[in-house]
Amino acid sequence: MSTLFPPIEPYKTEMFPVSDVHTLSIKQYGNKDGKPVVFVHGGPGGGCDAKDARRFDPQHYRIILFDQRGSGDSTPLASLEDNTTPHLIEDMEKIRQHLGIEKWHVFGGSWGSTLSLAYSQTHPDRVKSLVLRGIFTLRRSELDFFYNGPGTSDLFPEYWDDYLAPIPENERNDMITAYYKRLTSEDPKIRAEAGRAWSRWEMATSRIEIDEEYLKRADEPGFADAFARIECHYFINAGFFPQDGYLLLPSQIDKIRHIPTTIIQGRYDVVCPAKTAWDLHKVFPEAKFEIVTAGHSSAEKEIEERLIRATDEFKKLD
DSSP: OOOOOOOOOEEEEEEEEOSOOOOEHHHHHEEEEEEEEEOOOOOTTTTOHHHHHHHHOTTTTEEEOOOTSTTTOOBBBTOOOOOEEEHHHHHHHHHHHHOOOOEEEEEEEEHHHHHHHHHHHHHHHGGGEEEESSSSOOHHHIIIIIIIIISGGTSHHHHHHHTTTSSOOOGTTSSHHHHHHHHTOEOOOOOHHHHHHHHHHHHHHSSOOOOOHHGGGGHHHHHHHHHHOOOOOHHTTTGGGTTTTTOOOOHHTTTTTSSOEEEEEETSSSSHHHHHHHHHHHTTSSSSSEESSSOOOOSSSHHHHHHHHHHHHGGGGG
């Protein structure tokens, strides 16, 4: 049975400027002479956690965790300026070059799967393997299912009411637009209320069994503000992609068919429903597709085990 590797401290931590505005936090773990793997966190706006490094064999991998623009320990926190998908793709390339890496394994879940797909389709020659979890491609149908309803709202009605609460009834036809207005408000009270409600909705629905400790993350003002603002910013701008469903276009998938890829999806994921993972599998049948009895969170046992198994399997490529 695959389990998380023991807790580990980074062997190097640095703040890396990628523009006149943004400086990113980069932490490296494991074997400094090992095979590089980059962990792409979710959200957008979620930031990394030290636990994220524990999904990789520290004897084999040089493990790279970085906080995307406005997230985690990167500065300025919660900034929306020059914060788009093309910027994040460029940041990953700057990090790769800065660290002297020729090719790396890429690992991402939820929004991390979105950015991992976008990065690999832009720089396919720099990706050795892909592990993708809780697939999200930022199509309008995916956003509506979770944020506008009906969809997840029918399964978590009491938490849906809490999510609706900050928004007047006459604005509830487009919740993303209504939240964006509040999350970019100059009034700190309005912004804080919206940030907490938006974040709590995702925290409540990410696991099959609601985790009260996990819900408390929404009460952390810094985290909730960055998480909600940046997510909403990306969603109202359709991920900054040229068209809906861009990442699933055959012309885009053709660029990465040669990359060994594993897709791991929770059957009962209501944040990023399994239909999206299935749609990816249909256009990318070369990828290994695994669907498990779990929800969205990578912390759920069945998903965690499959993720670690996938990173162990990809050691063979080295």
